Amino acid sequence: MRGAVLLRLAVVAGALVAAALYVSHETPPARANNPEEAQVVRRIVHYRAENARWRRTMGLPPLAHAHGKRDLAATGPEYRRWVLSLWRRRALAARNRAQHPPRREAWMCIHRYEGAWNDPDPPYYGGLQMDLDFQRSYGAHLLRRKGTADNWTPLEQIWVAERAYRSGRGFYPWPNTARACGLI
Numbered sequence: 001m002r003g004a005v006l007l008r009l010a011v012v013a014g015a016l017v018a019a020a021l022y023v024s025h026e027t028p029p030a031r032a033n034n035p036e037e038a039q040v041v042r043r044i045v046h047y048r049a050e051n052a053r054w055r056r057t058m059g060l061p062p063l064a065h066a067h068g069k070r071d072l073a074a075t076g077p078e079y080r081r082w083v084l085s086l087w088r089r090r091a092l093a094a095r096n097r098a099q100h101p102p103r104r105e106a107w108m109c110i111h112r113y114e115g116a117w118n119d120p121d122p123p124y125y126g127g128l129q130m131d132l133d134f135q136r137s138y139g140a141h142l143l144r145r146k147g148t149a150d151n152w153t154p155l156e157q158i159w160v161a162e163r164a165y166r167s168g169r170g171f172y173p174w175p176n177t178a179r180a181c182g183l184i
Helices: 002-024 035-057 069-073 077-098 104-113 132-138 140-146 154-169 175-180
Strands: none
Touching: 035 069, 035 077, 035 154, 104 154, 104 175, 132 140, 132 154
16 A cells, blocks of 8 residues: 555656656657657666556556557657656566466465366366356456456466455365365
């Protein structure tokens, strides 16, 4: 929570600096019409999307941002490079966090007693043997986009199970295997 507040303050401060630079010049900042600056804007959009994808995988809402692609083209090159650096750091942090889910070892132990990550046999799918109701409840966006859990990556399956765990269900959807792993 504290980090989010500090991050928002940093974004507001950056916007104020950019506004001050704009006001201090007699001419407006150059548009991103040269190929290098257009590439910076494309990379900003790429890192925003990557950040949103990793946050969605973890079940987190996407971060808000102040500028769209068109608005970024109207800002100065220094500001665009600062925004690029900001979104690159955010995307890398989100990816790092998503690739190291909490209780990963516990989920891997449960997986050892369940099916293959791509197990398509109904009524349970994937490496953590999720039924359709479970998938609808905790991974609806993946179910809509990719189909059943056997089509999801192992990381996506773990994060869906983690959402169930955090909702208060704990490891109880896997009573036998969780017991065998010493989790309940």
